[in-house]
Amino acid sequence: MREIEVSAVLPVYNDLTALKTAIPRSLEALESIAPERFELIVAEDGSTDGSAEFVRAYETNDPRVRLLHSDERLGRGRALNRAFSGANGSIVCYYDVDLATDMQHLAELVGAVRDGYDAATGSRLLPESVITRSGGREIASRGYNMLVRTILGSSLHDHQCGFKAFRRDRLLDLLPSVTAGHWFWDTEVLIRAQKNEYRIKELPVRWRQGEGTTVRRKDVVEMGSAILRLWWRLHVEKG
Template identity: 85%
Template structure:
């Protein structure tokens, strides 16, 4: 049985086009930074566009690719919980399948955990970060992260960047307390980790907005509601 140090996870939902580029690019990058052994887990979440079949083909050609399929739609948070639990590596990471964060940052992400941190997270909102996205999403992102810092007491700048790594044992011990099952998972993990004294490093990344991303009024309402629900759980329910 081959030894695995790093388990990289790609959360996927109807992302066939992005997968065609992300899988070979991931394998090439991981070969360099994890020569001791790695696996690429595709957490495929109820896709209907042929993503499942494509990943299964890749899995048949390369044993380092691993399909983790769900017939039902889990949501990103639950899909990541499932993938990290099933992972074999002592370091687990995930990044968005559209590779919005430049893959040249992956070595730094993994090395941060090797150097003793519990969590590493890319940031689009540090002064040294380089980002390309629409004005609407920029305003929404900055507003959201300001609310997280103000209401939930986080010291981090960017909670939702889809580019994170964890010591597997440390993230697994935290997951039972995390209730978010979709997009808010990232924020809740980082907020709860800070409250539990985890060593977290946030570093600047180069990031570009993916195709077809827009901000709707309901998104803004959902963001505010999720923040307030977590505040209630932390301060009233004491969960």
């Protein structure tokens, strides 16, 4: 059996078109980072567009690729929890299947954990970051992250960038306390990691907005509510 150092996870829901690019690009990047010592886990979350079948065929021909299929929709956070729990690497990372964050940063992300950090996260809001997105998304992102910093006391700049790596053992220590099942997972993991005094490296990245990505009023309301719920759990329920 191959010794695995790095487990990379692609969270997927009806992303067949993106997968056709993301899998070969991922294998190329990972081979340069951890030659023959990595696995690519596709956490496929109840897709109906043939994503599971595509990955299953890829898996048959390339043992470095693993399909982790769910018949029912779990949500991004629960799908990631399941993938990380079943990963074989001592370092785990994940990134969005549309490769919005430039893959040139993956070596630096994994390298930060190799260098002793408990976690590393891409940031679109550091001065050195280069981003391409609409004005509406930019305003919403900066407003959201300001609220997280103000209300939850975070020292980080960007909490929702889908480009993160962890020491697997340290991440698994956190997961039982993480309650977010979908998009807020990214923020809650970073807040709880800081609360537990984990060493976190925030890295500037080159990032571009994916096609068809929009900000809806109900998304903004839900994310604001999620911040307040986590504050309540941390400061009132002490959980």
